[in-house]
Amino acid sequence: KNTQRHPRLFLFLISLCVCFMAGFSLLLCSSCRCNYGWRGSLCDQCVTFPGCAHGSCTEPWKCVCDVNWGGLLCDKAEHAxxxxxxxxGATCVEDLDQVSGSxxxxxxxxxxxxxQKGPSPCDSTxxxxxxxxxxxxxxxxxxxxxxxxxxxxxxxALDLCNPNPxxxxxxxxxxxxxFMCACPDGYHGRECGSLRSSCKGQHCESKGKHAYLQVQS
Structure with missing residues (x-):
């Protein structure tokens, strides 16, 4: 009766008998060459579907999900x-399309x-x-x-004129x-450090030269 319930065990015992009859040692004859989809020393463990995360199998290439797991590969948490x-105070909704299941x-x-991210105190500018x-x-x-x-x-507001630039x-x-500097005639620039040309806007004689005027304050 036991051999009828466990046909693979029965086949394994027969293979051992064949080995002994052929004169091989127990070491050489005590391993099984499993059919495709089975594994283990007695070929009694099925291989799960590739990628099966939280599941097992009762026959090859299946993925039977563990408790609280779902999805084709048992990788989606249920009742998350x-x-x-x-x-x-957020509302949780189960969603198997999400990795977390919710x-x-x-x-x-x-x-x-x-x-987890609340309003920022910067929102009030x-x-x-x-x-x-x-x-x-x-x-x-x-x-x-x-x-x-x-x-x-x-x-x-800082006093940018102290010290005076x-x-x-x-x-x-x-x-x-x-800051703004009150430039006298002949000077310009942010700090009044550049001289203006006295010929700017005027027509000089053909042999004349541009001159620069320096004004003392």
Whole structure:
């Protein structure tokens, strides 16, 4: 009866008898050459379908999924929402198209695979005067201020005329994060450091030369 229930075991025993009758040792005759789709020392273990992740087989090339796993390759988690993977009050929905077996429907203001990213404190644009807001940890911010401004929120306009950047101590005006120098006649440039040509806009004689006028302040 046992041999009827286990035909492969019966065939294995017959092969041993044939080996002994042929005069081979037990070591040479104690291994089975398995048919395609079977493995193991007694060829009693079926081979699962290639890629079967969380499953087993009762016959070759099958993939019978374990508990809480589904999909063709048993690689999709079922009942994944039982572990409450979503954060910040998000709604979990089972979705076998997802590797995790579920997806999270985030409430307004939250992002991320499991809705782990909340509203940023930079959303309220706390930095003034063109400052760049940087979210440090989701709760605090730092402001990188534009030139001419300082303070935690770039609310302080710096006096760019102190010290005076204008050449020769000329009058300086600090306006909206930049400075302006009151250049006298004959000078131009950001700091009044360049001389103008006295011939600019005028016609000189054919043998004349351009001259430069230096004005003392």
């Amino acid at each position: 929402c039982l572990s409450s993977p979503c954060m910040n 997806k999270c429907l985030c409430p307004p203001g939250f992002l991320g695979k499991v809705c 706390p930095c003034l005067n063109g400052g760049l807001c940087q979210d440090k940890d989701g709760q605090t911010t730092t402001c990188s201020c534009a030139v001419g401004y300082s303070g935690n929120f770039c609310e302080i 204008c050449q020769q101590g000329l009058e300086c005006h600090s306006v909206e994060g930049r």
